Amino acid sequence: MTSFPNVELRLFDESSFTCRTIGAFLTLNVDDAKLVFFRNSEVVKEIVLRTHVSANRLSNRVVAITLKKEKPEKIPVTHLIAFESPRDLLRFLSCIKSCDANIPGTAMDSGLSSFDKRTDSWSAVQYFQFYSYLSQQQNMMQDYVRTSTYQRAILFNASMDFRGKVVLDVGAGSGILSFFAIQAGATKVYAVEASNMAAHCNTLVQANKLAGRIVVISGKIEEITLPEPVDIIISEPMGYMLYNERMLETYVHARKFLAPHLRQPIQSTKASAARKNELNRTNHVSPRPRVNDDEGQPMDGTVSGSSPVVSSPDADSPQSDDELTVDDGDMDMQKGEWRTSSEDGVTKRSNRAIIAPGIMFPTVANLYIVPFSDEALFAEQSSKANFWHQQTFHGMDLTSLRSAAFAEYFNQPIVDTFDIGLCPALPCVHKVDFRTVSETQLASIDIPLHFQISTCSTIHGLAFWFDVGFLGSQREVWLSTAPTEPLTHWYQVRCLLGTPLFVQEGQALNGHVTMRANSRQSYDVQIELIVPGSQTKITNSLDLKNPHFRYNGYPPAPPPGSHVRSPTETYYANLCLQQQLQVQAQPSAGLSVPLAAAAAAASGPLFAMHPATAFVQTSGPTESALPQAPLQSMQMSPHPITPSPLAVMTHTSNPGAGIPQSHPPAQPSAVLLDPSTAAVSGLFCNPTVSVVAEDSVPQSTNGWRPGNLNLILHIV
Incomplete structure (x- = not known):
């Protein structure tokens, strides 16, 4: 039974087209068969919900209940009910709708729009309140x-x-x-x-x-x-x-x-x-x-x-x-x-x-689904549930709720971003055309899955993202939320499996994703993965209404095992090169990095800036001057680094003398930097050799380590 306070009831007289007030500030109780209006425990009016009952919303607070007589010549009886708030009216119509299913032969006309029919009133209130800010x-x-x-x-x-x-x-x-x-x-x-x-x-x-x-x-x-x-x-x-x-x-x-x-x-x-x-x-x-x-x-x-x-x-x-x-x-x-x-x-x-x-x-949408492997994410969610594995938490045994906690955490879709290297297969695509799809098709979605595994890995779940296309008459434009594209406020979504699944390279992985719309303006998601030719089947159910927002503001790290050379050796090779450059450095008004061993050393390498690519290039042997240190990218600062202006002077070289023509022999070719430069990151790329220079003014506060090293030039 549902109660509604402060209700006003009126009787509509169709012959005279007038309304008579039966009572105000009444309490309305709704059960499966009748509406009872009472004041101070005294029944004022009782309306029995028989066949041929209609409920029509007249405004945000008023609904009309019409009881049609069995004989056509009889005039229908209509009562007008005014509620205290629009929310109470929506609750009342929901109750009436449930009564419609419980009363045989009724033809209830609830007056609800298609949105109200598919949406709980409390969900709609929260939804529209959220977007009103x-x-x-x-x-x-x-x-x-x-x-x-x-x-x-x-x-x-x-x-x-x-x-x-x-x-x-x-x-x-x-x-x-x-x-x-x-x-x-x-x-x-x-x-x-x-x-x-x-x-x-x-x-x-x-x-x-x-x-x-x-x-x-x-x-x-x-x-x-x-x-x-x-x-x-x-x-x-x-x-x-x-x-x-x-x-x-x-x-x-x-x-x-x-x-x-x-x-x-x-x-x-x-x-x-x-x-x-x-x-x-x-x-x-x-x-x-x-x-x-x-x-x-x-x-x-x-x-x-x-x-x-x-x-x-x-x-x-x-x-x-x-x-x-x-x-x-x-x-x-x-x-x-x-x-x-x-x-x-x-x-x-x-x-x-x-x-x-x-x-x-938008005109069309593509939903992409791909398996992923992420031990860290799986362990993170598991450790949350392990809180409930304690037997002596302030003297209380929590272990009886551990299974329920584990299911709850793994029923949450994870909203964050990730490196595409975590995915050992190509994605499946589910296409939607907004010009042709029906509302009924959007309420129940079944997506078959078939993946061909390219790398041996442990599958921890499925990752989802989408692209939408604007198919204009002049040009197509696409908006992508893929992990390979700039991040949007949609991020990506990952749905974990309760049990990881190990797969081999070249193995097939089948399954399907089922999405059933619910009245909370979201979907109940069911995932099933099957290894063909075996009895292995992994399933999980997720509540898309209750996601876990995990994004921390930092770019995702590549998956472990991505380094093909020793990062430690690369790091210390950079330090050695930096020391060599300090010995070779010549005083100048600004910050300079000499790139020739000596002006008179004809056998030494010559470094100059390529005019088209702005990359440092060499002519002559480099083995004797610089060790061939393999380079791997290293996160030297947790903070984002913004490249500073870089002024570069390039000169035409004389291969015979090994000295730039625009300088006397005592002045080798150099890369000149703005003295105010605090840090430069990612300006040059080369997988083999790097040069590290130190700022002459040790004022960098951007987190680079060690000391004030803040510039890496990758020598081509």
């Missing part, structure tokens, strides 16, 4: 890979896909994508945002003098209406592992707002191919009259105006996902004009497929 919007906007890629994708396709078009921004947030669409020449953008961020978005629109061109609509895509069809949909609907938060379903649902000539199903017959060609020739419809929208506050789910209104279909209709509700008519697909629709105002349109590429940005 400016700090969270800032976190996404400062992901410059994400933001810049979206801007370039839109601007690269401005003239054909955006200029003069009507755009729908799904989940607009701060409205940044809407501004990009305006930059690309869009005539009007409808920015739909369900959280309280809609008010901040409208503030930015007003401040940037774009009121009227960007229309902010406060509400859910599943519940709002638009005054006209749109030509293109833009959104950033991806979550961790692509699918988390289930916003992809909202993005796909928004296809109902596309202009009808962009929403025709893709068929394989010759007639349909001819029809598609005809539609493509008439793709650019005649300009439609625009609406003089209110340029003040963001609109609450509806937009008023004189144009026909494309509205959200009835949430309770079984065809709601495939219908386009038009108040005044429908669009003629060949002439671009409005024509009269059916009597009920609903024209059946399939939103499962559209023709022209580029009318949804």
Whole structure:
């Protein structure tokens, strides 16, 4: 039984079209068969939930309960219930929905949108509250890979896909994508945002003098209406592992707002191919009259105006996902004009497929899945669970919960980044086309796996990342979250196995990943890996709603065993070379590194800077002057090092004399550095020889060791 305080109950009289208040400040109890209203333990009204009961939401706080009589001539009885908060109303509708399943013969009309039907009310409240904070919007906007890629994708396709078009921004947030669409020449953008961020978005629109061109609509895509069809949909609907938060379903649902000539199903017959060609020739419809929208506050789910209104279909209709509700008519697909629709105002349109590429940005997505080997991560998660293996923790035995703790830690997807060298196989790819996928397909996802192992290793789990493509009419642009690309706020996701699996080189590894959507706006993930020809099968279940954020801000280290030469020998060889250079060094006004043993030594090596590559090059023998020390990269500082300006002088050499022509014999060729240089990292690359120079002013504080060594020149 569920209780709701401070409820007001009224009886609607259909004959006189009036309402009579039965009671205010009542308490409502809901059980499987009836609604009981009482005050101070005294029952005020009891409504039995029989067959032919409908519950329809009238506003954010009011719901109408209608009991239809068995005899058609009888007038239905309707009660209006006003709740204390919108959250209480959503809880009540959820209870009614469960009652619908428990009462035989009922035809409950809950009045819920498709979003509310698939989402727990508490999850929706938390979700929209999270995105209503400016700090969270800032976190996404400062992901410059994400933001810049979206801007370039839109601007690269401005003239054909955006200029003069009507755009729908799904989940607009701060409205940044809407501004990009305006930059690309869009005539009007409808920015739909369900959280309280809609008010901040409208503030930015007003401040940037774009009121009227960007229309902010406060509400859910599943519940709002638009005054006209749109030509293109833009959104950033991806979550961790692509699918988390289930916003992809909202993005796909928004296809109902596309202009009808962009929403025709893709068929394989010759007639349909001819029809598609005809539609493509008439793709650019005649300009439609625009609406003089209110340029003040963001609109609450509806937009008023004189144009026909494309509205959200009835949430309770079984065809709601495939219908386009038009108040005044429908669009003629060949002439671009409005024509009269059916009597009920609903024209059946399939939103499962559209023709022209580029009318949804992003257009497609690839989810990549690959096995990985990471002993450190596995040991880290195991050690957390070992806390519960203590028998005398402050005198208490915790061991009975160790198994539950182990399962909980290994049920958490790991959100971080890693080196691609941890993966001993090529990834499998799961492709999604947002123009054709249905909402039902996004609720249940099955991905078959087949890997060919390239290196003997221990498999600890599966790693996931995704790419999304913007297939514009002029150019394709891709946004990648791969571990080989610059890091984004999506990172990568790794799902551990409870039991590691050892595999041999050349061995096949099969399995599948199953993702089932849940009402918490996430997915329950099931992983299964099978070694063909054996009885080995490893499984694990994970909760994508409860990830572990492990990223520590440092770049991932390469996997152990990546060194092909001794790092210690390389390090001390660098020190020896540095000492030799100190002996050879000549005083100069700035910091200098002499690179010739002696000006008169014709047999010595000559070092100069290559004019095209800026690499140090030699002419003459180098074996007698410098030992051939193999070089391996070494992390000499845990802090990021920013390269300082480097001024390089290059000279034309005289091979016969072994001396640069631009210097007298006493001045050998040199690489001159800015005296203010504190550290230079990664300017030169060579796998064999390196030269280490020491700063003459020991003021470096960037963590280099030993002493103030801060420059490595790799001699080619």
